[in-house]
Amino acid sequence: MSGEARILVVDDDQINLRLLEKILGAQYRVESTQDSYEAIRLIKTAPPDLILLDVMMPHLNGFEVCGIIREEERLRDIPILFLTGLNEAVTHVAGMNLGVVDYLLKPYKIENLLLRVRNYIQMKQRHDQVRAQHDLLMQQKALLENEIAERLALEARSQQMARLSALGQMASGVAHEINNPVAGIINCAELLKNRLPAGDVCLEVVERIHREGIRIARIVESLLSISHPGYRKRETVSIADCLDPVLTIVRDKLVNHGIRLETSIPENLPKLTVESQQIQQLLLNLLVNACHSLNDRFPGSDPGKQLRISAALLEEKDQQRLCLEVYDTGTGIPPEIIDKIFDPFFTTKPAGTGTGLGLTLCHEIVRQHDGDLRVESVPLSYTRFTVALPLHPD
Ligand SMILES: Nc1ncnc2c1ncn2[C@@H]1O[C@H](COP(=O)(O)OP(=O)(O)OP(=O)(O)O)[C@@H](O)[C@H]1O
Numbered sequence: 001m002s003g004e005a006r007i008l009v010v011d012d013d014q015i016n017l018r019l020l021e022k023i024l025g026a027q028y029r030v031e032s033t034q035d036s037y038e039a040i041r042l043i044k045t046a047p048p049d050l051i052l053l054d055v056m057m058p059h060l061n062g063f064e065v066c067g068i069i070r071e072e073e074r075l076r077d078i079p080i081l082f083l084t085g086l087n088e089a090v091t092h093v094a095g096m097n098l099g100v101v102d103y104l105l106k107p108y109k110i111e112n113l114l115l116r117v118r119n120y121i122q123m124k125q126r127h128d129q130v131r132a133q134h135d136l137l138m139q140q141k142a143l144l145e146n147e148i149a150e151r152l153a154l155e156a157r158s159q160q161m162a163r164l165s166a167l168g169q170m171a172s173g174v175a176h177e178i179n180n181p182v183a184g185i186i187n188c189a190e191l192l193k194n195r196l197p198a199g200d201v202c203l204e205v206v207e208r209i210h211r212e213g214i215r216i217a218r219i220v221e222s223l224l225s226i227s228h229p230g231y232r233k234r235e236t237v238s239i240a241d242c243l244d245p246v247l248t249i250v251r252d253k254l255v256n257h258g259i260r261l262e263t264s265i266p267e268n269l270p271k272l273t274v275e276s277q278q279i280q281q282l283l284l285n286l287l288v289n290a291c292h293s294l295n296d297r298f299p300g301s302d303p304g305k306q307l308r309i310s311a312a313l314l315e316e317k318d319q320q321r322l323c324l325e326v327y328d329t330g331t332g333i334p335p336e337i338i339d340k341i342f343d344p345f346f347t348t349k350p351a352g353t354g355t356g357l358g359l360t361l362c363h364e365i366v367r368q369h370d371g372d373l374r375v376e377s378v379p380l381s382y383t384r385f386t387v388a389l390p391l392h393p394d
């Protein structure tokens with residue numbers, strides 16, 4: 001082991017230098033120099049395991065060389081042994097302040113020198129081993145931490161999927177149960193409406209029953225479409241083919257509410273194989289939510305009222321995926337409810353306004369296309385929904 005150890009000897013006296021080279025050369029790889037600047041260069045280029053340093057030298061003395069070396073973190077642990085004819089106490093104090101390990105007063109006994117050299121080399125080699133083990137442990141720790149974070153995220157995701165699917169199944173069960181009685185209510189209300197004479201005081205009530213019955217029927221219909229969206233043919237379409245019809249529907253609404261729309265869809269994006277009507281439904285739900293949120297935050301018109309739709313091609317999960325983003329500068333979503341927004345019937349909208357099924361449907365559509373739907377939001381700043389779809393799902 002000691003044969004691999006490298007020692008740098010620095011002494012302006014050539015006779016001392018040759019002597020030390022001879023004594024140490026039998027057991028160690030020795031480099032030497034009489035010049036203190038050259039010593040610094042050698043140390044920085046290939047840090048040795050031990051430095052034997054004369055104190056009194058022209059240009060830079062031993063203390064100065066020591067000070068320069070200790071400035072560099074990676075060179076701080078190299079043991080330095082001062083060889084000096086100076087007064088012991090002075091050397092000791094000055095040297096220790098600079099992090100020198102030890103000193104030998106000239107003239108020294110050779111066996112004394114060899115003993116110390118051996119000890120410091122061993123100390124340095126153990127230190128290097130400990131440091132290498134520490135670095136390895138740190139690398140393994142970082143890898144483990146990464147793995148744990150990935151597994152936790154995966155687990156949270158699969159828990160959310162399981163919860164959504166359980167909720168979805170329950171909701172569709174309830175929907176089936178409601179379907180028939182509601183159809184009965186609507187039919188009876190229609191019958192009554194037709195039988196009551198015009199101007200009858202009950203007519204208004206019957207009409208209300210009819211209206212509300214239809215509302216329930218619509219909710220039931222969307223619930224059923226979530227659990228059984230119904231397989232339509234998949235087609236190969238461009239993202240513009242999906243987005244343009246949706247923009248036609250919402251554009252007037254955006255203009256009327258003073259919402260600035262920005263779209264960034266690169267022209268050369270590859271086409272997608274999807275159920276295009278479902279993707280249109282998904283985009284429409286996301287855009288309508290964004291509009292509501294923008295209007296909640298800025299009831300009038302405001303330059304900060306922004307909606308951005310963008311698309312990009314990404315390499316994710318070992319496949320090419322098309323990433324669609326709907327970004328708005330509306331109210332944002334508070335962290336305490338963000339985990340619930342995909343749940344069926346979760347809504348913060350006033351009763352009768354929202355059913356809380358929009359995002360549940362979006363989630364289901366994306367799931368059926370083997371994609372991912374993610375949300376990121378900062379209250380009173382922005383909300384970003386990201387839909388990642390494989391170009392050609394199974
Ligand atoms: N872009 C958004 N900014 C802020 N909050 C949002 C946004 N999108 C969704 N939300 C929150 O998520 C909730 C659920 O949305 P979801 O679309 O499922 O239902 P909804 O919009 O309330 O009703 P609907 O069934 O009519 O869509 C919303 O009530 C709202 O609190």
Ligand SMILES: [Mg+2]
Pocket residue numbers: 285288289354358359
């Ligand atoms: Mg909605």
